[in-house]
Amino acid sequence: MHNMRKVFIYFLFISVTINHVFATVLINPATQGGFEAGTSFAANGWTEVNGAQTNKWWSKTPGNPATPFAGTNCAYVSDHATGNTYNYNIGNTSVVHFYRDITIPAGEPYLSFSFYYKGQGESSYDYIRVYNVSTGVTPVAGTQVGSGQIGGDYNLVGSNWTLVSQTFCATPGTTIRLVFSWINDGSVGTQFPGAIDNISLQSSSVAPPCNLGTGVTNVVALPYASGAGTTCGAVNDLTTSNTTVCGSSLYLGGEDRVWIFTPLTSGTVTINLTSSGTYTGLMLYDGCPLLGVCTPGGTAVCCVGNATGSSGDKTISFCAKANHTYYLILDSWPAPNCNPYSNLTISAPAGSCVTNTDCTQGTTVCNSSPFTGNASGYGCTQELNAGNQGCLSLEHQSSWYLFSPATTGNLGLTIAPNSGIDYDFAIWGPYPPGSNSGTICPPAVPPIRCSFASGGATFGQTGSYDTGIGHSVHSVPQFAPPVPAYTDGIGNTLNGWVPGIQATAGQVYILLIDNFTANTTPFNLTWSLSGGGYP
Template sequence: MRTTEPTVHLPQHPLRARWAAWAVAAWIPCTAAMAQCGTTVYDTGGAGGNYGNNQNLTWTYCAPPGQLLTLTFTAFNTEAFWDELSVHNGPTNGSPQLGIFSGTALPPSFTSTVGGCLTLWFTSDNSVTQPGWAINITCAVPPPPPANNNCSGATVLPVLTTCTMLPFTNVSATASGTNPPPTCSTPPNTDVWFTFTTGASGQVFIDTQAGSMADAAMQLYSGTCAALALVACNDDEDLLGGLLMPEIDRRCATLNPFTTYYIRLWGYGGATGTFSICVSAPSAPSAQQEDCTGAYTICSDQQINNNTNFSGCVADLNATNRGCLMGNERQGTWYFFSPSASGTAALTIQPSANIDYDFAIWGPMATITCPPVGNPTRCSWAYPPNVPGYPGAAAFRTGLGNGAVDNSENEFGNGWVAPLNIITGQMYIMYIDNFDITGQAFTLDWTLTNGASLDCTVLPVELMGLQATAQPGAVMLSWTTQTEDGTAHFTVERSADAETFVPIGQVPAAGHSLAHLDYSFIDNAPLPGTNYYRLRVVHLDGTVQTSPTASAIHDGTGAVLRVVPNPANDHLTVLLPGAPATTVHYRLATAQGRVLRHGTATLGPDDDRIRLQVADLPEGLYLLHVEDANGQPLGSARVALSRPQAGNR
């Protein structure tokens, strides 16, 4: 342990840089006493008093050789925004900053590198003092490096439809030295590794969350551990907002489908601690609700709850159509609605917290056009601090009604514009955005009067992702609906030339649904060669929609691909009799589409099989798909994995 004389540096954080400049001019550094492992340390006011004004102090705590030192905050209270404590990974306040804190929120714990130091830097202004902090200091022998310390031991992350944070640590992680090095942040001296496989869309969103480590970075790679290629790197999700954990968003600039990628994550400036990470992707390739083409259809006088952390892939708003929304699109979502009966529509948008939401409505129109054309019919860009009652919750509400008579308002409005007289059969587009870009939710409530009601005439069914997959002697069709209203059935049609289609079957529809629904149909008598398929979506009112076309190749023998044994135990063999001598690509996926095995194999005149080890996979039903080098399907099969019970053979 040692005592240090504090010196003023200008570290990376913009807030700290501002106060450090003041410190150079006005504050006199003081010497701070040190404490030993296993003790509790306080600010200059001690256990029961307040710190002083005009302070500029550093305290440095160093671990014994071969050990880790951890600082755990048990109390924290400083004058918010004015008196700040920063934590640095090293022996001075010029060392990499791990976090900066002010107010009453308890900071996370911080752990040094092996034998390393942590430094606290505190500055206070010339008025108002608070009780400060209490910190427990502990020292311990470091645990062994985590299992994913190197690329070869990368932890497999599931790709789910929503972000499900999974906890990990990089405590005791060592520099893997893997090339190429990352393209952002500080050197990856405490890196750990993850891997995942993309789905059919190639879309992914990789997000992280602070634990005891509050500042990290990550690099995304393609390839293999022996030959990695740089894809993307991120250090801070939102530096100005103080969010120092990384994210990588590839929902627009998509990755390659059914491909394995690697994530290298490390602490900024060598920081270590706990953190969480998730990889998410939509269940099927689709337009985002953050873009006009992915708008959600409002089907009735229903309450809407939504939030987003995304601004979409398409810039739908510009100077020609944004109206009062001078910020264009800021983390917003799109909606369609159409009246089944004319009348008056009012609505209230209530944020879940004191967040600045704005909105605009375009219409009436005979058909939906994305992006909307011309300025909106109703628009509010009110700024809550300008609204009477601020900072109360009422100042953050916005909508149609509440006595308003204006059709549009700028930042000096009160959040309310006039109700809308809606017309039967006409269509409207609505955009609701989160100006503060916080990702926090809102609730929308309708007030429909004078006979008004809403229906789903804009998009009676949102049909997503028709797929055709060749199987032994058959072709399996699968598709998904996001919403349905008044859907009677799906007629499956087939063609040999993609021009003349004939019906080959019918699948009943749900009728009315706001949930994600999966459908399938098996063509047990496909034509030799390429089969083209489409759906005719028939509604209860007699109207019909036609889906895009999907295709699959069938060789006419019914014996292109076979799996033995099936069910399988610890291994399986894929037989491809009659297949040409070529390189083939295979993938084995779960019923939910997650690829667990994939690779290439070379077939020869005397070897028409692929051998796969599956002993590490859980029991269940899987889908095997094989393509030639040009991406043309050679066949698919359902594979069951079943393990003998104890005592059975």
């Protein structure tokens, strides 16, 4: 009966697919997606990563103790030595994974993804997570994957099999890695642990519609001024369940309005919100912000910038591209649920500008002159992950640079933000002479210099919010070879400074400067050079 049920589910899945739109089946829920093609993960095309963790992923038949959703098998977590029980050890921390690689067919960037899960666990601590990452990210037992999460945390449903359906995008011709993780801390929790069945993935050439609900304004021309208005009555159409998070997910909880505009020329565009309300959030996208809706080129929507916080007034300034369609969301923390505004203005593009919020578009530093930088978001791609971020914790408002010393010597730099602003940074390298953003971005390994010290800790020890490398007093030692790495992590005893680099002429480095405060405040960068070391 169970096998007939799984066949019927697959028949229904194919029927719906054919009647709706042509799609390519990438993971079949009745076979490898339901763990019915064999008695192990490997036999079903998956790789499990359990290591020496106490709680492990299992997929076995006969004798599967988790009672599959359909068929005779499923993936489940167990602390039993041979997987014969469906329980987990609540007192031992575990992070385990299983994954597979999927190549996206030509011309089909739109992905429809679903699976069934069950398990109780513990809210915020014991749960299933799912990730879409590049093949350069290899899951490690005991370590969370980091970026690329699809949806939220899956738990708290007990023994009830629960359907999850998501849409997302991928670049045709590339290979993605789909990762399922079980994560639990070492205290509290309720049986049962996570279980997964009937994983389905299909690709399509047809984009889902960009239906943003009520409160949408199509801006005819720039500059634009809205005049007085309110989000009250505009309905909470855009939430974390259907919208790409740009900045903080906390600001997708209230009623929302959307402005859609397409600049005819490139240049700097400034958006100003004037509001007497509180806890407003502006989020700006290049492309439709709905999950699973890609840009015409087939790439996922780009988070261009965001401005959130307790005040009502907000500003975003960004480098607009001609003939790109931008979507601006005005939302709020759900307390208050909505806000009035006296005006929202969008300027016409002015001057020339450079976008370096992604490593692949990083600015090449050509000389040792000081410069000023700023960013309104993390760009089109969240390029930091557990494998390359070192002491950092993802991107917030980030600027990427590439530099290469013209002569051999000691190299330092100072990042000076305005008072009270927390800037972090990381440096990767050295890379061979001639390396460029197309060959070394994003970084594949942890940085050689890194600071994640809080602004308060830095100020408390140095009397300044400045951070950087090669300080004559606060960097110990002041300069050092590129390796081993030096890190200044979180904590009240850390000062934001690490040793400078004893650099070799011609070698290439990547520099990331990230505004952790995420308030679009600029920084100034100056070089400290001795015995050569000029970029």
